Amino acid sequence: MPITDVAKKQLAQRRRLFAKVCMRCGGNNPIQATRCRKCRSEDLRLKNRALGAKK
Numbered sequence: 001m002p003i004t005d006v007a008k009k010q011l012a013q014r015r016r017l018f019a020k021v022c023m024r025c026g027g028n029n030p031i032q033a034t035r036c037r038k039c040r041s042e043d044l045r046l047k048n049r050a051l052g053a054k055k
């Protein structure tokens, strides 16, 4: 079932992309996180891909 509501789709994409990924364990963290919630590592990278890069 495709998402027809554009606003909802944009929100979902933002929720999915605006996150931080741990360099050590690969866990997802909130954008405001300073350290990983799984392994407490501070090696976090921003998961911030361009919209529409992947279908």
Ligand SMILES: [Zn+2]
Binding pocket: 022, 023, 024, 025, 026, 027, 036, 037, 038, 039, 040, 041
């Ligand atoms: Zn981690």
